[in-house]
Amino acid sequence: MIRLKSEQEIKLLKQGGKILAEVLEVVKKNVKPGITTRELDKIAEDLILTKGGQPSFKNYGDKNNPYPATLCTSLNEEIVHGVPRDYILKEGDILGLDIGMRYPKDSGLYTDMAVTVPVGSISASAKNLIKVTKKALDVWLKNIKAGEDLYQLSKKVQDYIESNGYSVIRDLVGHGVGHAVHEDPQIPNYYIPGATLILKEGMVLALEPMVSSGDFRIKTMPDGWTAVTIDGSLTAHFEHSVVVTKRGCDVLTK
């Protein structure tokens, strides 16, 4: 079931999204060789709490293995859900930073966003992967609009990614957001024959292309969270939460 958001909710989601973008900006500035992903997580968590929000990923999921952090820090072949740890970032790494927040505190309102950033100077091929993945998110943002078929847009995004020689992760998808970390609909970045969903004003969606420079197949690491490509190829991920409007969309997380 897809729940539309009211004007009042959208106003608050916009405030939360703006704050979340500010938090992620500070985290990004701290990404450099020598810092650990655990330190980045601490920076993110402290800032969210200071700004009157709550980390929404922390303790999310299965009670037997809830997500343990505020931030997802996904390195190189890690696509998403990389768990912050004592790994020291080194020149040439690429790092996905994914963050979600409930705002205001104790409200039931959620936004979600992600970027992939270089650590120091990186290879030309890694740069290109990041550029194409970011542009794949732009393909979503430029095409989404009330009245459009969501899954035709998935196809546009897939075509863009594959025309650049990369592959689309299949087992992980974007999602509805706003009243929960994840809600309906599922938003694949590839075409599913026969799938159709006409977008409506007031839908709030997390669009998140996940791109592999090699095989699209993935596996989950023994920590139960970190998703990696099975062939170890480099990956990138960008995400925005948006509200669908008559004319297009408003990006909440900017």
Ligand code: MF3
């Ligand atoms: N943006 C990611 C997603 O939509 C982050 C979720 S992390 C989790 O899957 F811990 F909350 F699962």
Ligand code: CO
């Ligand atoms: Co998401």
